[in-house]
Amino acid sequence: MEKRIRLPEQGMTQDQLEAELVERGANDAKWRDGKTAVYVFNAGLEIERLQKLAYTSFMSENGLGPLAFPSLAQMEREVVSMALDLLHAPSGAAGAITSGGTDSITMAIKTARDFARSKGRALSVGNIVLPQSAHLAFDKAAHLMDIEVRRVPLKTDGSYEADCTGMEAACDDDTIMIVGSAPNFPHGIIDPIPALSDLATQKDLWLHVDACVGGYFAPFAKMNGEPVPSFDIENEGVHSMSADLHKYGYAAKGASTVLFRSEELYSFMPFDMAGWSGAPMKTPTLAGTRPGGAISAAWAIMRFLGQDGYCWLQGKVCDTRKRVERGVKRLGFEILGSPVLGLIAFRHPDLHAYALYGEMYARGWFTSVTKEPPSLHLMLSPAHADFIDDYLSDLAEVCELVRRGEGGKQAVKPRYS
Numbered sequence: 001m002e003k004r005i006r007l008p009e010q011g012m013t014q015d016q017l018e019a020e021l022v023e024r025g026a027n028d029a030k031w032r033d034g035k036t037a038v039y040v041f042n043a044g045l046e047i048e049r050l051q052k053l054a055y056t057s058f059m060s061e062n063g064l065g066p067l068a069f070p071s072l073a074q075m076e077r078e079v080v081s082m083a084l085d086l087l088h089a090p091s092g093a094a095g096a097i098t099s100g101g102t103d104s105i106t107m108a109i110k111t112a113r114d115f116a117r118s119k120g121r122a123l124s125v126g127n128i129v130l131p132q133s134a135h136l137a138f139d140k141a142a143h144l145m146d147i148e149v150r151r152v153p154l155k156t157d158g159s160y161e162a163d164c165t166g167m168e169a170a171c172d173d174d175t176i177m178i179v180g181s182a183p184n185f186p187h188g189i190i191d192p193i194p195a196l197s198d199l200a201t202q203k204d205l206w207l208h209v210d211a212c213v214g215g216y217f218a219p220f221a222k223m224n225g226e227p228v229p230s231f232d233i234e235n236e237g238v239h240s241m242s243a244d245l246h247k248y249g250y251a252a253k254g255a256s257t258v259l260f261r262s263e264e265l266y267s268f269m270p271f272d273m274a275g276w277s278g279a280p281m282k283t284p285t286l287a288g289t290r291p292g293g294a295i296s297a298a299w300a301i302m303r304f305l306g307q308d309g310y311c312w313l314q315g316k317v318c319d320t321r322k323r324v325e326r327g328v329k330r331l332g333f334e335i336l337g338s339p340v341l342g343l344i345a346f347r348h349p350d351l352h353a354y355a356l357y358g359e360m361y362a363r364g365w366f367t368s369v370t371k372e373p374p375s376l377h378l379m380l381s382p383a384h385a386d387f388i389d390d391y392l393s394d395l396a397e398v399c400e401l402v403r404r405g406e407g408g409k410q411a412v413k414p415r416y417s
């Protein structure tokens with residue numbers, strides 16, 4: 001029999017709950033100790049404190065009501081404006097804050113579909129064409145909207161980039177969107193956006209660039225002199241872009257941006273409805289109620305860091321990634337492609353990634369893996385600068401263990417839920 005947890009008859013005290021909250025987290029991943037390289041972007045205590053302060057300042061306010069809370073509407077406009085500037089959108093571009101990357105991607109697909117329909121195309125089932133490395137949020141959104149997903153294999157030259165030719169072949173009259181990532185999550189590689197943009201322009205297609213994890217990283221890496229290829233809205237075929245504030249924007253969770261190259265394209269996003277008993281409502285994104293704190297925290301962090309702060313943090317992450325590259329190459333690993341930001345995947349010719357992963361996990365490292373091909377995967381944060389040598393020395397030991405055939409008992413098939 002299932003044991004039901006009942007609502008306590010009498011409430012608890014705040015003191016009891018404060019203690020219990022701390023205790024409840026005791027067995028979670030030790031991300032503050034630098035041993036987690038997925039899920040959390042750790043830019044240190046100062047940022048964490050400001051996130052909390054700025055979030056709680058507007059925690060009870062609701063972004064659904066711009067007339068009641070013009071402060072939030074203004075902060076959202078300023079965040080979007082800074083984003084459009086950073087990502088080289090032409091004048092007249094527009095966007096909104098959403099609850100996260102999945103929300104941004106869902107809204108971009110909905111907008112592209114409604115735009116296509118306004119032109120008399122894809123009137124029944126439309127399709128979207130993705131590189132195999134694109135995030136599964138596209139499939140989730142397509143599932144919700146009954147849109148067909150066409151995933152195309154990557155180039156076979158070891159670059160792990162989207163294959164433009166293959167993607168072109170997968171497009172037809174019902175294609176409402178093609179996608180490139182900047183970068184993709186599994187390999188951390190930026191797709192050839194200029195080539196995809198040319199394809200979009202020639203074939204009159206909607207190109208969405210998924211810069212969820214790179215949108216607030218790549219511009220600063222480029223300013224720091226890293227070899228970042230052109231990936232943003234400066235490419236004319238880019239119709240929309242997703243860029244998450246709650247990743248390398250270091251904002252509190254629940255904040256992303258979805259951007260469109262023109263007000264006209266954006267105008268297909270909001271849902272405007274009057275045909276019910278309540279007051280007419282127009283909502284820009286998937287959410288109804290929008291947490292004010294997610295908006296105010298994103299706004300505050302961007303203002304706190306400024307260009308200098310982001311350049312400094314992203315520089316630290318790039319340096320850490322280079323240390324990982326050197327370290328794992330010494331251990332005989334091969335890096336997948338040529339990552340230039342904060343994500344990196346690497347595999348060993350003799351030692352299976354999942355066996356290594358299991359042993360590292362047993363030592364308290366909570367990281368990710370890539371499935372195609374089986375590889376270890378790190379999404380690095382600024383705080384990892386202080387811990388990466390420990391990771392590399394543990395990895396060296398684990399390689400020896402697995403090589404001797406003593407590892408692998410810990411092998412777990414990684415999953416996330």
Ligand SMILES: *Cc1c(COP(=O)(O)O)cnc(C)c1O
Nearest residue numbers: 100101102135137184185212213
């Ligand atoms: C994280 C991520 C997403 C999804 O964003 P969520 O905020 O987790 O919904 C989409 N695309 C890429 C490349 C990502 O890294």
